[in-house]
Amino acid sequence: MTIAKLLHTVESFSTWVGKAASWLIVLLMLTVCIEVFKRYIMNMPTAWVFDVSNMMYGTLFMMAGAYTLAHDAHVRGDFLYGSMKPRKQATLDLVLFIVFFLPGIVALTWAGWVYAGDALAIRETTFNATPLPVYPFKFVIPVAGAIVLLQGFSEILRCIVCLKTGEWPERIEDAEEIDVVEQQLAGSTYVDEEARREGIAKAKSIDEAARQRMGQE
DSSP states (O other), X not given: OOHHHXXXXXXXXXXXXXXXXXXXXXXXXHHHHHHHHHHHTSOOOOTTHHHHHHHHHHHHHHHTHHHHXXXXXXXXXXXXXXXXXXXXXXXXXXXXXXXXXXXXXXXXXXXXXXXXXXXXXXXXXXXXSSOOBOHHHHXXXXXXXXXXXXXXXXXXXXXXXXXXXXXXXXXXOOOOHHHHHHHHHHTOSSSOHHHHHHHHHHHHHHXXXXXXXXXXX
């Protein structure tokens, strides 16, 4: 297996996990909408909905971490970083991954495992009229930490490749803002064909100019 294929395999796994977890948004929305209807229309509130909503949101947030890292979408102080050459960026990233990322994520994964084990041992439940088991949710912490850690090792390998070649390895493609803009314009019934083509072309030119600028930096 080549290094590029290894990187893409890990990125594909992180992407699959993130997209699978994203369906929790739909389930969370339905749960909240049903509860609002029951609470304010039928006057039949449900005691456990608040806890379930927190668990679903927490699971979504944690399980999407590796996906976000795989697509370089975490918040970054880009004022200085964006003006650096690829090797300088890779050097800075490598130092930060080793000094801060690895110790933090390893600690999170280990502590999460202990935390979840303790919750399982006492069969921990929520504190409300309808108690729910908490330990399945707490096991999400070490699982999410392990997946982020795996993606982190992939990012470290990516930095090493960049230091050797002077260029960042390509990431797997995923839906981007330009794709969404093109789909929305293509399906719009409020603009004529000429305006639609001009809008798509302009969006693509802006995206291409931004890519070229980043490549030159």
